[in-house]
Amino acid sequence: MEMVTELYIELQYINYEEVWHMSFYGKYMExxxxxxxxxxxxxxxxxxxxxxxxxxxxxxxxxxLLSPVAEKCLxxxxxxxxxxxxxxxxxxxxxxxxxxxxxxxTNKCVYCGFNVTNDIKRSKLTLAExxxxxxxxxxxxxxxxxxxxxxxxxxxxxxxxxxxxxxxKKYFSSISIEVYPLEEQEYAELVKAGxxxxxxxxxVYNEELYPQLHMGGPKSNYCYRLDAPERACRAYMRTVNxxxxxxxxxxxxxxxxxxxxxxxxQGNYPDIEISVSFPRIRPSAGCFKPKYQVTDKxxxxxxxxxxxxxxxxxxxxxxxxxAKLRDNLIGLGVTKMSAGSSTAVGGYSNKNKSEGQFDIxxxxxxxxxxQLIRSKxxxxxxxxxxxx
Amino acid sequence: MEDKLVIGGRELRSRLFIGTGKFSSNExxxxxxxxxxxxxxxxxxxxxxxxxxxxxxxxxxPDDCIIMPNTSGARNADEAIRIAxxxxxxxxxxxxxxxxxxxxxxxxxxxxxxxxxxxVLAKEGFVVLPYMSPDLMAAKRLKDAGAAAVMPLGAPIxxxxxLRTKELVKILINEIDLPIIVDAGLGKPSExxxxxxxxxxxxxxxxxxxxxxxxxxxxxxxxxxxxxxxMAYFSGTGTVKEYAEASSPLTGFLLDK
Numbered sequence: 001m002e003m004v005t006e007l008y009i010e011l012q013y014i015n016y017e018e019v020w021h022m023s024f025y026g027k028y029m030e031x032x033x034x035x036x037x038x039x040x041x042x043x044x045x046x047x048x049x050x051x052x053x054x055x056x057x058x059x060x061x062x063x064x065l066l067s068p069v070a071e072k073c074l075x076x077x078x079x080x081x082x083x084x085x086x087x088x089x090x091x092x093x094x095x096x097x098x099x100x101x102x103x104x105x106t107n108k109c110v111y112c113g114f115n116v117t118n119d120i121k122r123s124k125l126t127l128a129e130x131x132x133x134x135x136x137x138x139x140x141x142x143x144x145x146x147x148x149x150x151x152x153x154x155x156x157x158x159x160x161x162x163x164x165x166x167x168x169k170k171y172f173s174s175i176s177i178e179v180y181p182l183e184e185q186e187y188a189e190l191v192k193a194g195x196x197x198x199x200x201x202x203x204v205y206n207e208e209l210y211p212q213l214h215m216g217g218p219k220s221n222y223c224y225r226l227d228a229p230e231r232a233c234r235a236y237m238r239t240v241n242x243x244x245x246x247x248x249x250x251x252x253x254x255x256x257x258x259x260x261x262x263x264x265x266q267g268n269y270p271d272i273e274i275s276v277s278f279p280r281i282r283p284s285a286g287c288f289k290p291k292y293q294v295t296d297k298x299x300x301x302x303x304x305x306x307x308x309x310x311x312x313x314x315x316x317x318x319x320x321x322x323a324k325l326r327d328n329l330i331g332l333g334v335t336k337m338s339a340g341s342s343t344a345v346g347g348y349s350n351k352n353k354s355e356g357q358f359d360i361x362x363x364x365x366x367x368x369x370x371q372l373i374r375s376k377x378x379x380x381x382x383x384x385x386x387x388x
Numbered sequence: 389m390e391d392k393l394v395i396g397g398r399e400l401r402s403r404l405f406i407g408t409g410k411f412s413s414n415e416x417x418x419x420x421x422x423x424x425x426x427x428x429x430x431x432x433x434x435x436x437x438x439x440x441x442x443x444x445x446x447x448x449x450p451d452d453c454i455i456m457p458n459t460s461g462a463r464n465a466d467e468a469i470r471i472a473x474x475x476x477x478x479x480x481x482x483x484x485x486x487x488x489x490x491x492x493x494x495x496x497x498x499x500x501x502x503x504x505x506x507x508v509l510a511k512e513g514f515v516v517l518p519y520m521s522p523d524l525m526a527a528k529r530l531k532d533a534g535a536a537a538v539m540p541l542g543a544p545i546x547x548x549x550x551l552r553t554k555e556l557v558k559i560l561i562n563e564i565d566l567p568i569i570v571d572a573g574l575g576k577p578s579e580x581x582x583x584x585x586x587x588x589x590x591x592x593x594x595x596x597x598x599x600x601x602x603x604x605x606x607x608x609x610x611x612x613x614x615x616x617x618x619m620a621y622f623s624g625t626g627t628v629k630e631y632a633e634a635s636s637p638l639t640g641f642l643l644d645k
Contacts, residue, residue, distance in 0.1 A: 087599060090595065092411075173437075270493060271463040271489075374413065382443050383436070
């Protein structure tokens with residue numbers, strides 16, 4: 001009993017601020033209980049104008065730009081965001097293609113086609129197949145590749161990912177990973193093997209909602225996933241890309257936390273290039289219906305607000321979005337686009353490809369995307385890094 | 389006497405250096421170079437796609453230009469050194485603009501790592517042009533390390549804010565016996581002229597030209613401004629008086645007999 005009391009006393013003296021000091025979770029907790037609806041209701045037109053006239057905006061300005069009131073000023077926001085993007089990135093759009101290595105997964109994410117309970121064809125590329133896929137993709141001119149796996153340490157362990165990287169290095173000048181959360185040491189191993197980019201979406205920042213959407217598997221550990229981008233930064237990745245899956249929760253808050261997370265990482269790891277994706281839920285096996293609507297207008301607002309909050313952050317746009325919207329988003333802050341994508345394992349060279357993680361929307365080829373970007377007065381950039 | 393800029397043993401007739409990272413297409417580069425009358429063109433090694441005919445930016449740079457690869461993306465001296473060596477091995481010549489940036493918010497150069505990289509690369513026979521924050525002591529060390537020129541920023545890169553570091557750049561011009569090339573931040577031709585009037589050896593411009601409504605015309609405007617600024621420097625600009633001169637001199641009484 002005495003021991004228990006001692007433990008209790010000790011626990012009381014734990015400085016939580018210190019514990020959370022090196023995690024975005026601490027920042028997230030600052031907003032626990034924050035009255036978002038109250039804040040949004042209190043935003044006035046003048047607040048938006050003030051924010052737009054500032055050279056650097058703070059967190060509250062950012063949140064104001066995400067408010068319903070700011071929708072009236074979307075055009076002004078777009079003008080500012082476009083200017084900032086011009087100055088910081090020039091008239092260029094970086095291109096990459098995703099490559100799915102394996103769709104084995106132990107998680108039960110209700111919105112994902114790879115959910116372990118979905119009866120889909122499971123497969124994993126052999127190294128020879130990785131080579132075939134690499135050849136097919138590199139023929140399109142693509143030099144940056146993003147490799148993806150489901151979460152299965154058994155089927156797609158770090159050693160397997162590393163072997164794939166060795167094959168892919170021959171074909172691509174930059175290799176990024178979008179796999180399950182790893183330990184810092186494992187990220188460092190992959191960096192050493194030739195990986196320079198990291199992508200992971202928290203999916204949903206709302207900690208209460210998270211367990212309802214991630215019902216089982218290692219991914220149900222909210223904090224372990226939340227801290228993964230930071231572990232990747234510590235392992236000295238070159239680029240770290242984060243995001244939340246829009247539609248799982250109210251997008252204004254989720255975008256806000258995504259922006260805060262990006263800002264937190266950039267502030268603590270200034271030598272890492274931070275970028276953000278704004279993925280919206282797409283139809284997939286399992287037929288999940290998102291609870292929240294995220295319109296094109298909402299998506300644009302989220303992007304513009306982030307660009308104004310973080311003028312130098314990269315913004316990635318995938319083929320989840322349709323061709324028309326993607327065409328129009330060029331020039332509004334987007335810096336990186338995927339092209340010619342398939343979300344199926346073996347989707348580029350293999351006739352017996354498996355089912356995709358989700359249905360893509362923009363099915364145009366790399367060549368078509370390249371011509372489109374040019375027609376918009378931008379330069380499609382295939383190579384923006386190389387192994388050094 | 390012909391006014392030539394000499395860097396790394398090369399005599400240059402143009403004092404406007406051009407950056408290439410932000411143009412809307414590679415195809416525009418030849419006309420930019422021509423209208424800027426530029427001779428030195430900087431290209432990030434990370435962007436050069438040696439394997440693609442269409443996408444390889446080097447195919448768009450006129451043969452009589454000097455290609456100055458830069459180490460964009462380097463976060464420390466070691467990465468800059470590796471990039472420089474790769475550039476030379478790939479046939480990009482022995483000029484190298486060192487950029488070491490470990491801060492992605494403002495893209496401010498890391499002077500200490502830049503000095504380290506300069507030491508190593510100058511010894512390896514590179515013509516080293518380091519991009520730096522205008523600090524006198526750092527510039528002295530860069531010179532001692534073997535830099536061929538020093539490239540202080542005028543304002544944070546990509547901001548088009550002009551010569552905000554004017555006072556610090558002036559000190560470098562006065563104290564460092566190397567060409568001082570103002571790199572980054574110049575947004576308007578008048579600001580390039582200002583740097584040249586102060587005695588800068590050259591300026592490097594990318595964003596201001598690339599993001600102009602008519603980049604080719606803007607390149608020409610910068611070229612003229614650089615020439616005008618240089619001419620003004622040689623002509624001796626008149627002193628600007630900060631106070632009015634009293635019509636009866638304050639020390640006039642000393643002349644009274």
